[in-house]
Amino acid sequence: MPIIGLNFSQVSGEKKNSIKGRINVKQDIKIVSLEKEQMNISSSEDTLKVGFEFKVDYAPEVGQISLKGNILYMTEPKLAESLLKNWKKNNKIDDERLLLNFFNAIISKSNVKALLLADDLGLPPHVRMPRLTSQPKK
Secondary structure: OOEEEEEEEEEEEEEOOOOOOOOEEEEEEEEEEEEEEOOOOOOOOEEEEEEEEEEEEEEOOOEEEEEEEEEEEEEOHHHHHHHHHHHHHHOOOOOHHHHHHHHHHHHHHHHHHHHHHHHHHOOOOOOOOOOOOOOOOO
C-alpha cells in the first residue's frame, strides 16, 4: 500500500561554533509515533500517521539540524490494526519491508531539507556530494 504524504511539522537548525579541525557528522532517524488518522480517502483502507525525527549532529559542538514530521500511509484494515497493536505493545514497527519504505521516504525528503539548512547556516553537507572529474583523452 502507498505512502500518500510526507510533511514536516518542525524544522530547526543551529550553528553553535566555528569549524576548527576535523568534525564528525552523524545522522539519526527515529519513528516516534504511530496512530490511526481519520481521512475520507478510501472506505476500504485505513490511513496511518507515522511520526518521525531526523537529526544531523555536527560534533564537537559545531551544530545540529533537526526535522520532525509525519508520513501518511494507506493500508488494509487488518495490517493497520496489527501495526497499531504492535506499536502500543513494543513501540516499534516489526515489518522490515514497510520500515525500509518509511526510512527511504524520510531520507529522500529530509536530506534535501537538511542540505538547504546546512548551506544557510554555513555548515558542511552531511552527505557526500558527487564530484565530476575529467578523464584523460586517449
